[in-house]
Amino acid sequence: MSLLSQWREAVGQELDRLVPPPERWPSTLHRAIRHSLFAGGKRLRPLLALAAARACGGDEGDVLPAACGLEMIHTYSLIHDDLPALDDDDWRRGVPTCHREFGEATAILAGDALLTHGLGCLARYPEDRRFGRARLAVVSDVVDAIGSQGMIGGQVEDLAAEEEKDPAAQTPERLERIHSHKTGKLIAVCLRTGGRLAFAPPGTLERLSRLGELIGLAFQIKDDLLDVESSREELGKTAGKDSARGKLTFPGVHGLERSREILETTAGEAVAIARELESGDGPLAELASFVERRRN
Amino acid sequence: MSLLSQWREAVGQELDRLVPPPERWPSTLHRAIRHSLFAGGKRLRPLLALAAARACGGDEGDVLPAACGLEMIHTYSLIHDDLPALDDDDWRRGVPTCHREFGEATAILAGDALLTHGLGCLARYPEDRRFGRARLAVVSDVVDAIGSQGMIGGQVEDLAAEEEKDPAAQTPERLERIHSHKTGKLIAVCLRTGGRLAFAPPGTLERLSRLGELIGLAFQIKDDLLDVESSREELGKTAGKDSARGKLTFPGVHGLERSREILETTAGEAVAIARELESGDGPLAELASFVERRRN
Numbered sequence: 001m002s003l004l005s006q007w008r009e010a011v012g013q014e015l016d017r018l019v020p021p022p023e024r025w026p027s028t029l030h031r032a033i034r035h036s037l038f039a040g041g042k043r044l045r046p047l048l049a050l051a052a053a054r055a056c057g058g059d060e061g062d063v064l065p066a067a068c069g070l071e072m073i074h075t076y077s078l079i080h081d082d083l084p085a086l087d088d089d090d091w092r093r094g095v096p097t098c099h100r101e102f103g104e105a106t107a108i109l110a111g112d113a114l115l116t117h118g119l120g121c122l123a124r125y126p127e128d129r130r131f132g133r134a135r136l137a138v139v140s141d142v143v144d145a146i147g148s149q150g151m152i153g154g155q156v157e158d159l160a161a162e163e164e165k166d167p168a169a170q171t172p173e174r175l176e177r178i179h180s181h182k183t184g185k186l187i188a189v190c191l192r193t194g195g196r197l198a199f200a201p202p203g204t205l206e207r208l209s210r211l212g213e214l215i216g217l218a219f220q221i222k223d224d225l226l227d228v229e230s231s232r233e234e235l236g237k238t239a240g241k242d243s244a245r246g247k248l249t250f251p252g253v254h255g256l257e258r259s260r261e262i263l264e265t266t267a268g269e270a271v272a273i274a275r276e277l278e279s280g281d282g283p284l285a286e287l288a289s290f291v292e293r294r295r296n
Numbered sequence: 297m298s299l300l301s302q303w304r305e306a307v308g309q310e311l312d313r314l315v316p317p318p319e320r321w322p323s324t325l326h327r328a329i330r331h332s333l334f335a336g337g338k339r340l341r342p343l344l345a346l347a348a349a350r351a352c353g354g355d356e357g358d359v360l361p362a363a364c365g366l367e368m369i370h371t372y373s374l375i376h377d378d379l380p381a382l383d384d385d386d387w388r389r390g391v392p393t394c395h396r397e398f399g400e401a402t403a404i405l406a407g408d409a410l411l412t413h414g415l416g417c418l419a420r421y422p423e424d425r426r427f428g429r430a431r432l433a434v435v436s437d438v439v440d441a442i443g444s445q446g447m448i449g450g451q452v453e454d455l456a457a458e459e460e461k462d463p464a465a466q467t468p469e470r471l472e473r474i475h476s477h478k479t480g481k482l483i484a485v486c487l488r489t490g491g492r493l494a495f496a497p498p499g500t501l502e503r504l505s506r507l508g509e510l511i512g513l514a515f516q517i518k519d520d521l522l523d524v525e526s527s528r529e530e531l532g533k534t535a536g537k538d539s540a541r542g543k544l545t546f547p548g549v550h551g552l553e554r555s556r557e558i559l560e561t562t563a564g565e566a567v568a569i570a571r572e573l574e575s576g577d578g579p580l581a582e583l584a585s586f587v588e589r590r591r592n
Contacts, residue, residue, distance in 0.1 A: 080404060085399070105455055156402070
């Protein structure tokens with residue numbers, strides 16, 4: 001089994017250990033949390049944290065619970081984004097979305113709980129006291145990345161762009177702003193978290209953040225391309241939905257051909273930085289190139 | 297001006313400093329956050345944190361930003377509880393609820409942002425390094441208090457009780473469970489936070505938590521009584537709504553007379569513990585007795 005597959009399995013097991021069992025009170029909530037957390041996600045964000053830690057000489061075992069905290073935060077953002085008042089999605093990763101399965105109230109609260117416990121994991125792990133200051137720095141970084149001027153801001157701008165009446169306001173800059181905030185900042189802070197927990201120097205943390213921004217951008221272009229090119233069976237969620245909703249997308253702004261070129265350049269630059277950080281080919285480079293190649 | 301009034305003003309000013317200005321991107325979100333944060337709340341939770349810190353010999357100025365983080369978390373819980381999918385409330389503190397004013401999507405995201413930034417404040421403040429370990433302990437305490445087996449669990453149980461068909465399941469124990477989780481745990485952890493940031497010993501932290509549970513219980517009985525006894529003008533939110541929705545309440549379970557008695561006993565015990573912690577009458581005792589006397 002490849003290193004990334006081993007890590008993916010370890011993330012799943014650790015998440016199962018960190019989240020209360022489905023029968024524990026309040027059982028409906030814990031079942032809803034688990035429904036979304038174990039719906040076959042790619043675990044890209046925790047894997048990036050683990051790969052960054054490894055590239056910086058850190059111990060993957062130390063970083064595993066914090067990496068799972070990042071996956072909880074990512075899952076919270078998906079549950080809330082899918083809600084009827086936001087993107088109104090019925091399918092995600094091939095299964096019904098949380099609110100379709102458990103109702104809106106439970107889905108809102110399941111998202112709230114995942115955000116709470118996710119940040120809690122970052123404050124608590126690794127437990128050893130020598131990580132105390134690094135944990136505080138990680139929580140602070142992550143709060144900036146996912147807060148009102150980070151991921152949540154990207155979501156607000158995405159919704160505003162969808163309701164935009166003036167075509168002249170749908171600029172490439174706006175598209176870039178939406179995606180760098182909605183997707184890029186969380187991915188970048190996952191890499192940075194891995195670096196922090198491996199006690200990487202500031203210059204390396206900056207390289208990791210830059211790599212994360214590129215991976216986030218490549219991820220989003222690919223997402224937009226898949227929405228155009230795939231069927232629901234391949235994608236695990238409703239396909240063709242972006243253009244149906246009038247979403248601002250890369251193919252919409254730049255066309256298909258140019259979007260594929262931007263994806264290739266971006267992913268190429270990401271792989272180059274990853275190889276530099278890993279002094280050759282490693283899991284970080286593999287993840288960077290996976291983002292371009294993925295089918296869902 | 298009394299000490300509590302001074303603190304209340306200081307909390308308002310500090311919140312204004314901690315939250316991005318309304319014109320900053322994404323402006324709609326920051327306006328929505330401010331709408332709910334500055335809607336005339338009593339600031340009970342931050343005041344309890346400040347009073348607890350003072351009782352333990354801590355510095356109120358040190359504790360102020362963290363106390364504001366607790367108010368952000370409380371406000372997040374109100375915004376999400378008021379949503380159509382949950383309690384579906386149109387009025388709160390005399391003004392339209394966040395989703396009535398800004399729409400559901402923005403309200404969900406404003407709540408998410410307040411939770412994120414609230415926990416962020418607890419990880420960041422007081423900034424001085426000697427508080428590093430205390431800050432980590434505070435985040436951990438608060439995550440337990442507001443997580444799936446804390447405040448969110450109470451909200452889940454509250455919704456379940458509302459949909460309950462079997463009258464035999466509406467027991468005093470269930471009512472107690474709902475309120476100790478939905479209200480009591482956050483109030484208790486506010487006091488505990490003040491104690492932690494004043495480096496109080498474990499025994500004192502336990503007394504503070506016990507005091508918080510009593511204040512939370514008194515607060516909730518009073519809330520249920522006010523819902524029966526008041527008009528919307530006095531209350532600032534829709535009155536008589538609990539019984540209209542079939543909510544499990546203290547007057548509903550114990551009757552009005554017995555509920556008033558339980559309130560008196562509970563508040564009396566709280567004031568006694570507060571006086572003991574403050575070695576006489578101080579802001580903690582004043583807050584404990586305010587909870588019983590309040591009109592909204």
